[in-house]
Amino acid sequence: MLKTKPEYDEMLSAVGRRLQSNAIRKLTKLLGSREVISLAAGAPSFETFPVQELAEISARVLRDHGRFALQYGPTRGLSGLVEAVAGILRSRGIADSKPSEIVMTTGSQQGLDLIARVLLDPGDVVLVELPSYIGGLIALYNAQAELVGVRQDDDGMVISDLREKIDRALSEGRRVKCIYTIPNFQNPSGVTLAGERRKELAEVAEQYDLLIIEDDAYFDLYFTEEASRLMPLAALCPDRVVYLGTFSKVLAPGLRSAWLRAPEALATKVELAKEGADLSSSMFDQAIVIEAIREGLIERRLPELREFYRIRCRAMLEALERFAPAESHWTKPVGGFFILMQLAAETDAAAALPEAIENGVAYVPGQSFFVDGSGANTLRLAYSKESPEAIKDGVQRMCRVFQNAKALVEG
Amino acid sequence: MLKTKPEYDEMLSAVGRRLQSNAIRKLTKLLGSREVISLAAGAPSFETFPVQELAEISARVLRDHGRFALQYGPTRGLSGLVEAVAGILRSRGIADSKPSEIVMTTGSQQGLDLIARVLLDPGDVVLVELPSYIGGLIALYNAQAELVGVRQDDDGMVISDLREKIDRALSEGRRVKCIYTIPNFQNPSGVTLAGERRKELAEVAEQYDLLIIEDDAYFDLYFTEEASRLMPLAALCPDRVVYLGTFSKVLAPGLRSAWLRAPEALATKVELAKEGADLSSSMFDQAIVIEAIREGLIERRLPELREFYRIRCRAMLEALERFAPAESHWTKPVGGFFILMQLAAETDAAAALPEAIENGVAYVPGQSFFVDGSGANTLRLAYSKESPEAIKDGVQRMCRVFQNAKALVEG
Numbered sequence: 001m002l003k004t005k006p007e008y009d010e011m012l013s014a015v016g017r018r019l020q021s022n023a024i025r026k027l028t029k030l031l032g033s034r035e036v037i038s039l040a041a042g043a044p045s046f047e048t049f050p051v052q053e054l055a056e057i058s059a060r061v062l063r064d065h066g067r068f069a070l071q072y073g074p075t076r077g078l079s080g081l082v083e084a085v086a087g088i089l090r091s092r093g094i095a096d097s098k099p100s101e102i103v104m105t106t107g108s109q110q111g112l113d114l115i116a117r118v119l120l121d122p123g124d125v126v127l128v129e130l131p132s133y134i135g136g137l138i139a140l141y142n143a144q145a146e147l148v149g150v151r152q153d154d155d156g157m158v159i160s161d162l163r164e165k166i167d168r169a170l171s172e173g174r175r176v177k178c179i180y181t182i183p184n185f186q187n188p189s190g191v192t193l194a195g196e197r198r199k200e201l202a203e204v205a206e207q208y209d210l211l212i213i214e215d216d217a218y219f220d221l222y223f224t225e226e227a228s229r230l231m232p233l234a235a236l237c238p239d240r241v242v243y244l245g246t247f248s249k250v251l252a253p254g255l256r257s258a259w260l261r262a263p264e265a266l267a268t269k270v271e272l273a274k275e276g277a278d279l280s281s282s283m284f285d286q287a288i289v290i291e292a293i294r295e296g297l298i299e300r301r302l303p304e305l306r307e308f309y310r311i312r313c314r315a316m317l318e319a320l321e322r323f324a325p326a327e328s329h330w331t332k333p334v335g336g337f338f339i340l341m342q343l344a345a346e347t348d349a350a351a352a353l354p355e356a357i358e359n360g361v362a363y364v365p366g367q368s369f370f371v372d373g374s375g376a377n378t379l380r381l382a383y384s385k386e387s388p389e390a391i392k393d394g395v396q397r398m399c400r401v402f403q404n405a406k407a408l409v410e411g
Numbered sequence: 412m413l414k415t416k417p418e419y420d421e422m423l424s425a426v427g428r429r430l431q432s433n434a435i436r437k438l439t440k441l442l443g444s445r446e447v448i449s450l451a452a453g454a455p456s457f458e459t460f461p462v463q464e465l466a467e468i469s470a471r472v473l474r475d476h477g478r479f480a481l482q483y484g485p486t487r488g489l490s491g492l493v494e495a496v497a498g499i500l501r502s503r504g505i506a507d508s509k510p511s512e513i514v515m516t517t518g519s520q521q522g523l524d525l526i527a528r529v530l531l532d533p534g535d536v537v538l539v540e541l542p543s544y545i546g547g548l549i550a551l552y553n554a555q556a557e558l559v560g561v562r563q564d565d566d567g568m569v570i571s572d573l574r575e576k577i578d579r580a581l582s583e584g585r586r587v588k589c590i591y592t593i594p595n596f597q598n599p600s601g602v603t604l605a606g607e608r609r610k611e612l613a614e615v616a617e618q619y620d621l622l623i624i625e626d627d628a629y630f631d632l633y634f635t636e637e638a639s640r641l642m643p644l645a646a647l648c649p650d651r652v653v654y655l656g657t658f659s660k661v662l663a664p665g666l667r668s669a670w671l672r673a674p675e676a677l678a679t680k681v682e683l684a685k686e687g688a689d690l691s692s693s694m695f696d697q698a699i700v701i702e703a704i705r706e707g708l709i710e711r712r713l714p715e716l717r718e719f720y721r722i723r724c725r726a727m728l729e730a731l732e733r734f735a736p737a738e739s740h741w742t743k744p745v746g747g748f749f750i751l752m753q754l755a756a757e758t759d760a761a762a763a764l765p766e767a768i769e770n771g772v773a774y775v776p777g778q779s780f781f782v783d784g785s786g787a788n789t790l791r792l793a794y795s796k797e798s799p800e801a802i803k804d805g806v807q808r809m810c811r812v813f814q815n816a817k818a819l820v821e822g
Binding site: 043044049051052054055058062063066067068069070071073107109110113117139141142248252254255273279281282283287288 | 663
């Protein structure tokens with residue numbers, strides 16, 4: 001009787017392995033009461049939520065705009081918010097951004113899902129970074145795309161490898177549709193696409209007639225002046241880019257308020273897909289975000305948010321330098337929430353996790369993020385949730401476990 | 412470069428005609444400043460929103476639970492809310508309802524979308540009522556289902572016609588997957604599935620091994636004692652029913668908080684699909700709804716909500732009896748928001764709409780709701796938005812237009 005789609009079942013089992021991060025998340029939550037230091041959860045720290053300000057805004061929104069904030073609303077989003085987002089896009093160098101190109105979404109996850117549904121036929125090839133954000137990969141898998149991984153180095157996606165992968169897929173007669181990238185402070189690697197690479201990536205998209213899905217969730221959370229000057233790909237080639245931004249990291253993810261910006265004809269299709277998907281995102285959340293923008297709450301808090309995460313990133317980097325086992329490497333983020341750590345080739349990060357949790361620290365094994373199944377010796381470390389002291393403590397505990405695991409392997 | 416899916420384009424044009432209600436909605440909104448009486452919008456009246464109470468709850472939620480209400484949360488929904496929904500389901504006679512069968516959704520629209528995605532392969536046949544809710548039809552079309560219409564009379568879906576349509580589809584070698592029904596105070600017809608028919612429908616589902624998607628958005632808004640005693644299909648055959656309920660009509664649709672209840676194995680797949688679709692619905696909205704349930708706000712207001720809509724329904728029925736042209740018929744709802752009006756066979760409700768708007772009243776032409784393309788002489792009238800006086804005035808204006816249209820046809 002439960003005649004679900006056979007492909008869906010296949011997809012579920014294919015994705016199953018990659019969903020272990022979800023299991024980890026649950027495990028971490030379960031162990032929360034045991035005071036485990038979580039370097040796993042990729043969420044903003046609740047210390048950064050402007051609770052008091054949002055309480056005042058919520059009350060005001062309901063008092064002054066309750067009739068709209070509590071009613072059904074336009075699928076594209078409240079017009080005041082769409083216009084505010086157009087302003088944000090222009091401030092990021094995406095010139096001439098118009099409301100007709102913007103759709104508000106229930107988190108960037110919905111933007112990824114909608115664009116995948118509108119754009120992809122089963123079997124279409126999408127180029128993704130090695131490693132990449134699991135939620136993005138799931139949205140692409142759900143549209144039955146074939147995901148092909150592209151190598152990253154410290155400057156982000158390696159363009160020669162990108163070309164090679166595209167050429168190979170084309171020579172195999174496959175349809176190559178688009179490139180999914182997180183250029184700034186990537187989840188999970190923490191790596192940033194260098195300025196020169198951005199131009200090259202735009203050229204590749206032009207040359208092969210591809211669309212770029214640019215997931216820029218961490219844009220505002222840079223730690224260096226240099227990182228603040230990087231231009232979105234959507235600023236370089238707006239006609240080829242679907243640009244995703246969110247208020248989750250700079251305000252609060254529980255409000256589920258994000259946006260998608262695409263060439264107008266594509267945005268219209270995304271709007272139609274969204275109408276079928278949820279009619280609209282929360283009107284109350286949108287009305288709150290409008291007010292938060294209008295009264296400068298978001299803009300005003302950015303410097304302290306950057307400092308908040310910069311301090312935690314430094315604490316983690318210092319702890320890694322001090323405690324990490326020999327033969328391990330890690331990325332040096334200039335923004336965002338994450339560091340990717342690479343252990344000695346023979347160390348299995350997933351296998352070491354239970355012992356790490358026993359020792360009071362959790363992380364996400366990296367293999368889940370690699371579409372080619374590599375990365376068993378990698379792990380994602382998030383410095384976004386814990387205090388600098390807890391981060392140091394957690395890294396020390398974790399590295400002790402890795403030392404033991406290595407000793408065991410070398411036995 | 413905008414290589415969207417060809418099927419998607421086809422789907423868009425196929426659905427295009429049916430989306431005229433959307434155009435009407437926009438038109439209605441445009442004309443809002445011209446004081447048009449809207450019998451078109453299928454939304455709850457904003458007079459029913461408990462603005463003050465929600466302002467107090469919002470402030471309390473942020474003060475006491477801000478860390479959770481503003482953070483990422485579980486895809487299935489906040490556990491307190493899932494448990495509260497299990498209680499609601501049990502109170503509706505859906506015995507043994509467990510949290511493991513429930514997924515909170517971004518409005519019931521998302522529930523429809525997720526179940527369609529999980530359940531349907533392209534070409535699968537879904538039986539739907541003639542007429543039916545456009546949002547539900549869109550979700551099913553988006554999964555590339557073939558929709559087959561089943562006749563309704565004053566007692567809801569005609570079971571003999573249902574059997575006939577299933578038999579025909581099967582004899583044509585098509586896969587018949589499920590039945591989509593809105594048994595209570597249906598949108599757009601206002602018709603209610605009679606108690607005896609519910610048993611027969613459950614038998615049909617059993618006999619043909621079909622799943623039922625039961626969209627029960629209006630459950631609480633009955634006007635008669637008899638209507639209050641009708642059992643959901645999910646109470647009759649829980650293993651065969653995906654049951655959708657919502658807080659949109661009894662609290663506020665802007666909060667986008669609804670639920671889906673399905674047999675456990677299916678609920679697990681829906682959860683996974685939702686993870687890819689938006690990670691979770693608004694946590695803030697969910698936290699507010701929990702509090703609204705806990706302090707009895709929703710339950711307490713139901714009697715006055717029923718009275719609110721009952722009075723408006725009566726006003727519309729009285730106005731129709733007084734002003735409707737000869738040869739027209741209309742349904743007599745025992746709950747919900749809608750009346751379906753049927754004009755003389757030769758009158759085109761869509762063609763008459765511009766003149767109706769000229770005369771200060773808007774409605775939704777009915778053809779959009781009929782998957783077989785019939786219903787050109789029908790229209791949906793919503794009594795949910797306007798005051799009883801405005802409803803009478805609007806119906807009078809509208810009927811005058813229909814009289815003219817008829818006179819014109821008859822020359």
